[in-house]
Amino acid sequence: MRRVGKRARTTMSGAVVGVIADTHGLLRPEAVAALAGVDVIVHAGDIGGAAILEALRAIAPVIAVRGNNDRDAWAAALPDVARTEVGGVRLCVVHDLKELRGDPASEGVDVVISGHSHRPSVARRARLLLLNPGSAGPRRFTLPVAVARLYIGPAGPRAEIVELAVAPPPAR
Numbered sequence: 001m002r003r004v005g006k007r008a009r010t011t012m013s014g015a016v017v018g019v020i021a022d023t024h025g026l027l028r029p030e031a032v033a034a035l036a037g038v039d040v041i042v043h044a045g046d047i048g049g050a051a052i053l054e055a056l057r058a059i060a061p062v063i064a065v066r067g068n069n070d071r072d073a074w075a076a077a078l079p080d081v082a083r084t085e086v087g088g089v090r091l092c093v094v095h096d097l098k099e100l101r102g103d104p105a106s107e108g109v110d111v112v113i114s115g116h117s118h119r120p121s122v123a124r125r126a127r128l129l130l131l132n133p134g135s136a137g138p139r140r141f142t143l144p145v146a147v148a149r150l151y152i153g154p155a156g157p158r159a160e161i162v163e164l165a166v167a168p169p170p171a172r
Contacts, residue, residue, distance in 0.1 A: 014153035015039040015087040018060065021095075021115025022046040022135035024069065027055050030164040031136040034147050035059050040086055042150075044115035045095030048137065050074040067095040067115060083109070087152040097130070104128060111150065111157050120146045120161040131159045139166070 018038035020031060025048025032055070035041055041060050045067025047053060056062045066078035081100070082093040092109045094100045096116040104112050111129045120134030120143075133148035145164045150157055 014151060017042055017086055017091075017150040017152065019044065019113055019131060019133040019148040019150055019159075020056070020136045021133050022067070022118055022137050023052050024048040024135075024137035025052065026137040027052050028136060028145070028164060028166065030145075030166055031147050032059065034149075034162045034164060038149070042091065042093055042113050044093055044113050044133065046070060046115060046137070047075070047078075063091075063093060065093050065095055089152045089157050097132070111159075113150075118143050120144060120148065120163075122148070122159045122161060129157050129159060134161065136164065 016038045018035035018041040021044035024046055038060050041056050041062045043062060043064040045065045046069045053062055053064055063082050063084055064078055065082050066075050066080055084091050089110045090108055091111045091113060092104050093113045097114040105128045111131060113131050115132060117132060118135035118140045121132045123130045131148055131150060134144060134146035136145060136147050139145055145166045147162050148159055149162060150159045
């Protein structure tokens, strides 16, 4: 299990994790603004290029997994699944939740972060928090463009979806 580096705050007051997915090569200024001030960023795949990760690293340390569209050479070093710990909370990151093997809760995981569906959601399964930030890249159908914030504190992890104020899709 990888622990987040020294830039991440892991004090008793907690940490804030910015969560983004499905950028598909587009890092919107609204997403950058929504992630400002976080302690660490998790990208749940379909990144679209190394430049996206570099831009995110300018904000905070980044944990990223490869998505099904991340096929070029730059993505070869990215894992399919990443397990890490932030502020004493164990995270498991995977692009497509259907690809996750085993029972994360029985492995001590507190939060599972995924992307792929482009649908933002926060759900609980017993003590396990499931978080999908939705898509922060090109709009897909009428789904919102969003990121998420994961708050880690003494009361445990909690998450919120942050819908980005971007132009609506053109009318047909």
